[in-house]
Amino acid sequence: MASWRTMALAMLVISSFFSFSSYASSHDFLVCLSAAIPEQLLFTRSSPSFASVLASSVRNPRFLTPTTVTPLCIVTPTNASHVQAAVVCGRRHGVRLRVRSGGHDYEGLSYRSARAEQPFALVDLAGLRSVRVSRRAATAWVDSGATLGELYYAIAKASGRLAFPAGLCPTVGVGGHLSGGGFGMLLRKYGLATDHVVDAVLVDAEGRLLDRNAMGRDVFWAIRGGGVGGSFGVVLSWRVKLVAVPPTVTAFTVAKSVEDGVVDILTKWQEVAPALPEDLLVRVIAEGQVASFQSLYLGTCDALLPVMRRHFPELGVNRGHCKEMTWLQSVSYIYMGGGASVEDILNRTAVEDAVFSKATSDYVRESIPRDVWAEIFTSWLAKPNAGLMILDPYGGKMAGVPDSETPFPHRRGVLYNIQYMNFWRAAGEGAAQTAWVRDLYAFMEPHVSKHPREAYANYRDLDLGENVVGGGGIMSYEASRVWGEKYYKGNFRRLAMGKAKIDPDNYFRNEQSIPPLGDQLILTNMTVAYVDHID
Structure with a gap:
């Protein structure tokens, strides 16, 4: 039996080999990129502009910390050939790619890694915006x-x-x-x-x-x-x-407090909102002791008011609430408020994007009882570090589309989506705000969709589960189902089969990427190279 000194030396040699191989692969990758992409479009960690380019569209500074696992380099392509070169160089030298368009990924996985694995590069598509x-x-x-x-x-x-x-x-x-x-x-x-x-x-x-x-x-x-x-x-x-869209649309926002009877109004909203005429959407933002009912109607105020009186008189919408405008004006009005212009929607860096945040989501298929809403307002939304709940009603066009039409399966039978969000302003804070989101999510379990408990993929949440990568770089399909079926339900299997057709060795992967379902015993190119070398 080998002595512990011999074993330790062997481990040191193996560790040094992997470190050297990783360094060599990274160096060769950068050389490969430099030969194919103009230098002004490539930012390495030693580049003076690396930090500013990385942060340029980060919407949640929670993922800009000294411990964040950042990319080896950033590629800012201006045409398709630059992206093709990044993929070819990455495959050749064992460097994976992550891809960012707007930087709103709730877990930041489009530009950072949640754990240190092999090096990766960021392809930032902000220059491709035609x-x-x-x-x-x-x-x-x-x-x-x-x-x-x-x-x-x-x-x-x-x-x-x-x-x-x-x-x-x-x-x-x-x-x-x-x-x-x-x-x-x-x-x-x-x-x-x-x-x-x-x-x-x-x-x-x-x-x-x-x-x-x-x-x-x-x-x-x-x-x-x-x-x-x-x-x-x-x-x-x-x-x-x-x-x-018609030449005139109508927006309104009506705020109701606990004193105004918001619990009863919101309880009624659950049944009314998904059944309204499809030209009308009334969503809810619940924060503190107030719920704001925010609406867009594809038509004039004169046409809207009879609809509201007939279907939802409890909300008390009147002509004074109506704001008539064009569809484009409604985009800036609903998101930014009455003082915004249509040109403001062209600003790629809004002030509010710098806020730290945590979010997750649910789908509701049966109305939540009144007493639960009463507890939400008197307890959860009244806490000192409470966040907010955003409720978006479905029905209308959504109810007529089969769940398998696209990978997005949350259609027939869904009353509304819930987004739970919380915010904080400074690095080092956020523990109480994050706990509020997680605790409220746990409290809501009996009242939301089940088998599986559904979630929206664009509100990505690593609390729902992460991919498990085992020996040889093999990703477990069964482990991925824990989060995957929440986002995609029965469509997850078809996604994994499609992945096996286009990317069978799983080059494009992250903590919540689709695993290939087919020949599961495929090693990454880099791992195969290591095994061949060691043998």
């Missing part, structure tokens, strides 16, 4: 690095009668938003953002440039709602079908 609108065809090609605000503005400037049904926040990147489904104030009329994707351009794990036909039916299905985190490759651009 929007090309065809008014005649009612379509647009939009690059993944564009923001929703830039997309909305370009559409409205082409035609005041066209729109796109996506999210409220104008700084959200198109790439991540469409990859996870995407919904906003037009949800009940037109469904998800990703329901309107008709083509896309993808760089796959071999560096090939693929359109809808070339990537195949299963992969095209997968990227439209199941591609969060770039599991299937790097989507460079999307062709989307635009939707019709």
